[in-house]
Amino acid sequence: MSGFDLPSLTASFSGERVVGPLSLTVKQGEQVALVGKSGAGKSTLIRLIHEQVNRNSSLVPQELGLVNALPVFHNVFMGQLDRHSVWYNTMSLIRPFTADKTAVRELLADLGMPEKLWIPTASLSGGQRQRVAVARAMYRNAGLLLADEPVSALDGPMAHLVMKRLKEYFTTSVIALHDVEMALTYCNRIVGIQDGQVALDDTSDRLTAADIMSLY
């Protein structure tokens, strides 16, 4: 499964509705940017989608979810933990297999940080940590990418490199983005969220930055 059809998405905190009720259908091949002002409900919506599709997605959460005590290799390898036996995962913790080391090193090279394979994750910069979370999602290689501001800590050229890689790697995606130009460049559909509801839904080629800015 890479697309999804979720008819009834809602989320509340302390009895207050912050998302929905709304329905969202994403077809295979759609690369969807979720846009909207801070607090509109984008992260909550990504969490709701992830709860429903779970194992069938590669997730880049805003808070990254890295294990600081482990080197970069192991954090990226975690993307495939549920695909291996307990024995294989334990062996990989102690002495990783060559095929996995090669695959993870190649992913890191694609993201501009090949030399960081054995570096403790705690010692990385914010932008490097964000790319480790992106590499973990790529290593998982599920049909659907769910990403919450995956390039927010990266400088311009690096942000473009990572968005390009994500676009090449995942044919179907839902990505929360603050950068409107980035959304129009790397996604073929724009879904605008306002007060927890869908306020805009169109293909990128029919929208301008000004159309999207009306949400802010």
Ligand SMILES: Nc1ncnc2c1ncn2[C@@H]1O[C@H](COP(=O)(O)OP(=O)(O)OP(=O)(O)O)[C@@H](O)[C@H]1O
């Ligand atoms: N754990 C929580 N407890 C209480 N309220 C929450 C919680 N998480 C989110 N909210 C509320 O839900 C609403 C939507 O938040 P959400 O994080 O989904 O917005 P967002 O569009 O992703 O914002 P941003 O662009 O700043 O990340 C906000 O009003 C927020 O305060």
